[in-house]
Amino acid sequence: MDQPTLRALLGRRDLGLRLISDERTLPDGALDLPLRWVHSSDLADPTPFLADELALLTTGxxxxxxxxxxxxxxxxxxxGVVGLGFGTEVHRSGIPDELIAACAALRMPLFEVPYDTPFIAVARAHSEAIAAQAYARRTWALDTQRALAVAALRPRGLFATLTELARRLERWTGMFDAAGVLVHEHPQGLLAAADAEVLAARATDLIARGGQAxxxxxxGSESYTLFTLGRTGHLRGVIAIATASLDAEARAVVTSVIAMAGLALEQNEQFARRRRRLHAQVLASLMLDDPTLARRVLGSLPHAxxxxxxxxxxxxxxxxxxWWERTRTDAGTALFGASTDDGVVMCASAEDAGVFDEIAERFGIRLGVSEPDGYAAFSRAHAQALAAQRHGGTGAVxxxxTVASSILSAFATDEARLVAEARLAPLRAHDGLEEALRVxxxxxxxxxxxxxxxxxxxxxxRTRIAQASALLGTDxxxxxxxxxxxxxxxxxR
Structure with missing residues (x-):
């Protein structure tokens, strides 16, 4: 139900109110401002007893x-009076011309209250409209809470809840994760890229502060309200809503969503920790080159x-x-991942190997990537990936x-360098001898x-080579x- 306004009050046929002012000369939206109350007074200066956003009735x-x-x-x-109603035929016949002129000059909405309409009837009609609007908002809040509870039971319940919230508020709603990445929005594609960048930066700043806020x-022309998710010192993300303010009922609904989202993210983290431990154990079984246990535990693996x-x-x-979960759900790409002391290990079908280039670029990390092989050679593929990752370079290596460059680079460890330097030390006391041997x-x-x-x-x-042979004690x-x-x-080197 629409919020009570002066336009809504003037639209009540049972009251017979008539707008005297020319609406075209009034400020934009003057008749659509919130109307909190209707008061009557014939005091010469009633302003000490008036509140903002009020319509005043007088007989003049x-x-x-x-x-x-x-x-x-x-x-x-x-x-801050939003409208003036004049009761005709009580003390004066019609509305005084000087009052019409004064209201026009100050762009104050002026309306006529006919003799047959008591001021108390106007005030009662407006109070009934306020009560009806309050009831409608409470009903909306209850219906919305029920809809959000149902949405929370759907797959990916948190995102489903945020989508339902956006629909009920009829406002764009988005969620930024702890890294400031927009992980969900509804409706999709409405947020301008520049706004998304600013909101992400503001969300990251709020999370970095660590306090609930x-x-x-x-x-530009759009206003946003941001709410942090999670407990103080351990924030999980930020919900952004495209609105400058929320009434009490909408704020109560959003507060419940924030509580649900914070709990869901906390539970997700606990689940993620358990899943990491499970995946680490599954990875240990894969390193034995036997995928049987992994398939029993996970149900499926990327196909060989x-x-x-x-x-x-x-x-x-x-x-x-x-990102793995979204990719697996949205794109249907099968991925397995686990954390180890050596780093984060990932596995994908050879046909989906391009996903590793996307991961390296998206997260700005270096990945070592093995050659395609079967699960019976998983440990060898892991060793290849680890060697490639340690080889250096950027992106997905x-x-x-790395093999094509030189097999000797695989042996270039710190220990090997120490041994090589000690072996060549006798040559370095003689200028040009090491270079002569190399050439x-x-x-x-x-x-x-x-x-x-x-x-x-x-x-x-020949003399230098013979000298080097003698210094090194080798033929x-x-x-x-x-x-x-x-x-x-x-x-x-």
Whole structure:
């Protein structure tokens, strides 16, 4: 039911009220402002006894002069009276011209109350409208609470509840998660990209403060009200509603949704912790190259051949899990994930391997990705993904690409570098000796070509190689010695 207004009061046929002012000359929406009460008075200055958003009824017995009429109307206008009703044929026949002129000058709505309509009837009609509107709002609130309770029982109950709230409020409603990402909105696509960016930043700021709070802001012509979810110091997200304010009934409904959402998110976190432990145990069984237990526990797995990926240990696990669930539900992409000490392990069918590029880009993390294989080789695929992840680079790094670069890079550990540096230490006391060895080995131990590359005589190079052989205590004429030396040079490099 619409809120009681002066227009609604004038529309009551049983009262016979008639608008005297030309609506075209009134301020925009002047007849549609909230009308809180109707009062009657013939005091020359009733303003000390009036409230805002009130319509005043008078018979005009207090009007002595035209100047007094203008001052009277000005006082009412400044006090916030939204309309003036004049009771005709009581003290005066018709409405005084000076009153009509004063109301027109100050753009105050003026209406006639006919002699047969008592002022008390006008006040009673308006009070009945207020009571009816209050009853309608309470009924709306009860119906809305029931609808929200039903929505909470649907799949993805939290999002279903927010959608129902948006429908009942007839306002855009969105939810931002703890990372400031818009995870749900209704209706979809109505929020401008610029507004979404500002709201996300404001939501992140509210969550960072850690205290339960509400906040309003205006972006262009649209106003929004934001409410935090979760308990103080442990906020879970923010609900945003495209409205500048809410009446008592709507605020009560929103408060209940906030409580439901906070509880749902808390339960979701507890469930997520249990699921992480379960997935870690399932991953341990997959590492035995036997998917039997995993299928019994999970019901299904990505179909083979599969690709395994490993993310950094500091990857945002919660955000990844939420994204996995949405992707699995919305796009039907089968994904399995678990957290380990080595990082976040993910598994997808080879045909869906492109999802790892999307994950790396979306979350700004580095992923190592294995070659396609079956579950019987899961541990090998995991080792490949881990090696690719540790290889370096950005985004999703494929194991096949790292192998193509050099097998020696796989052995370039910190321990290997220490051993290589110790092995080559005798050479570094002599300028140019290490470089001479490197160029010589690069040219397949051919003195002529290596000497040309170094810009020295071949006999000089032979002398340097003999010196290096003596310093290292090894015979560089043999292939194993040359291979070991080359590996050391590549490792320290």
């Amino acid at each position: 017995s207090q009007f002595d002069t035209a100047d007094g009429v203008h001052a009277y109307v000005r006082r009412l206008h400044e006090r 509400g906040q309003s802001l205006t972006l 051949p599969i690709v395994v990926a490993v993310a950094d240990a500091d990857a945002p696990v919660e955000a990844l899990e939420e 494929r194991y096949a690409d 010589w080995l690069q040219h397949d131990a051919r003195f002529e070509q290596a000497a040309v590359a170094l810009g020295i005589h071949r006999h000089t190079l 560089l004429s043999t292939f194993p010695a040359r291979a070991e030396l080359w590996a050391a040079l590549q490792t320290v």
